[in-house]
Every structure is written in structure tokens, then in C-alpha cells.
Amino acid sequence: MAHKLRKLGFKEVFILKGGLGAWTNSGLPIESRSDISQVGLELYKALAGGNP
Numbered sequence: 001m002a003h004k005l006r007k008l009g010f011k012e013v014f015i016l017k018g019g020l021g022a023w024t025n026s027g028l029p030i031e032s033r034s035d036i037s038q039v040g041l042e043l044y045k046a047l048a049g050g051n052p
């Protein structure tokens with residue numbers, strides 16, 4: 001997913017070993033910003049290569 005996002009022009013994309021679950025299970029912080037536009041379902045499906 002990160003590679004596809006980079007190809008689409010997103011610059012601050014990182015691969016998390018173990019995913020977001022491993023990050024939060026380690027007690028590391030996450031940010032949620034309402035001013036960031038959400039990825040639509042159709043774009044998500046296209047990036048993920050199928051159904052979410």
C-alpha cells in the first residue's frame with residue numbers, strides 16, 4: 001500500500017513493520033487530524049487491490 005501511495009504522489013508515507021496494530025500495541029502515539037481528506041472507498045479498493 002505504501003508503495004502505491006508514493007506513486008500517487010504522497011510524500012510522507014511509511015511502511016510500519018507489524019502494521020498500525022503493532023505500533024499502537026507498543027504504546028506509540030498516533031495522530032488523527034480532521035483536516036486531512038479521507039481516502040474514498042473506491043480509491044481505497046483500487047489501492048488495496050480488492051475489497052477492504
